[in-house]
Amino acid sequence: MSITISPPLKIKAAEPAGRPAKVSFKAQMLAAREDAIVQAVNRLLAEKGFDLMTVDEVAADVGIAKASLYKHFPSKEDLAAAAMVRVVALAQAFLTSLPVDAQPLQQLKSLVRWMLELQLAGEMPSLPHQNSSLRTTLMNNKAYLDGLMRISDQIGDWIERAQKDGSLSVSIPPLLVLYTLYSRACDPVVEFLRASGLHSDDEIVELVIGTCFDGLHAR
Amino acid sequence: MSITISPPLKIKAAEPAGRPAKVSFKAQMLAAREDAIVQAVNRLLAEKGFDLMTVDEVAADVGIAKASLYKHFPSKEDLAAAAMVRVVALAQAFLTSLPVDAQPLQQLKSLVRWMLELQLAGEMPSLPHQNSSLRTTLMNNKAYLDGLMRISDQIGDWIERAQKDGSLSVSIPPLLVLYTLYSRACDPVVEFLRASGLHSDDEIVELVIGTCFDGLHAR
DNA sequence: GTCTATATCGCGATAGAC
């Protein structure tokens, strides 16, 4: 029922008069509206998951009619795909914000920490891995695939360097490392631990990072 | 469309004549039918997940009418709950089949191996953790809760003993260990690795066990 | 208990006026 627009609109701030300004203003409105939609979808995906999220809820949350949603996105699957594109873009922005001279293992831990915090903040969308129509839409989304490939390349680079400098086990295939890190984005241990009420969010993050990199076995 | 009955029926094998035998036979028929239903549900839950599994499919798979299903189980949620009760019972049977004198860490690894193999065999039902009606049904199912508590107690005992004998890290809360082990039952890494086609099922099992207990960090 | 046939309904998607 609430309309969230981010970043806040600056109406015709430093724009020259005439048609170009008007077009840009319209484009800003459109982009802001679509961004509000995608943010609502992202939150609902994190809260209820794809199957339980209804398009009616999304429309009500954004504050527009359901038919208007379908003018922006042709299907529910495309709504979810847009949310995933946004998350991948956020991940990419986070990765590029990391110090380039840090040790590769620390980069990987920072990524996992970021994903766990996103999950704890209720902003990590959860999709079913078995919905074929959703998979088809995602696999046909060039923006999503490109973004996913770019961050995977970056992470893969860190994995190889971490294995070379001896901080990461060389007996684990790099692909397995990548998948293991990605899986932390939907690790049910996070919500289980939170439901237990025994640990703060920060403790949960550090505990899960510990089990991920150090394992359960005693050193 | 196929009716699977297990174990195979032995019709009136060593039964005395009279009413008791007849009642027992009927009860066997009923139990066998319900077991066939639960097995079909288990396979469909593993294949498509709860949301994508339809009651029509279950009925068609067992070879009976949908209305007949509802004579055995009052709702789709109860169907899934029955499958979970079965899996928990299988897990308990597996745990009691383990050698009692083995080291506790090996017991835990054996459990994870069993869960991973069940997943690779397509027999690990996958439920959404966010479906509230399903959660309600499960939390009201005494057989499920009792079975889950019994195996959790057994596992918790091994965890404490493994921490005492120095094979498991004492800096990890036992509850986190338990959750981390349980999470291997729905670890998406398994299907990702299988989809990559780079490893055999046995290799996948050992690789995931390795990342779970030894972590990614080099020793 | 099993069947056929049907009730009921939630949800994705659309028509058509403005």
Added chain:
DNA sequence: GTCTATCGCGATATAGAC
């Protein structure tokens, strides 16, 4: 592009004969 109102479909669940 946005709205109100509605369609169409599939899914859970049930009625009633046998």
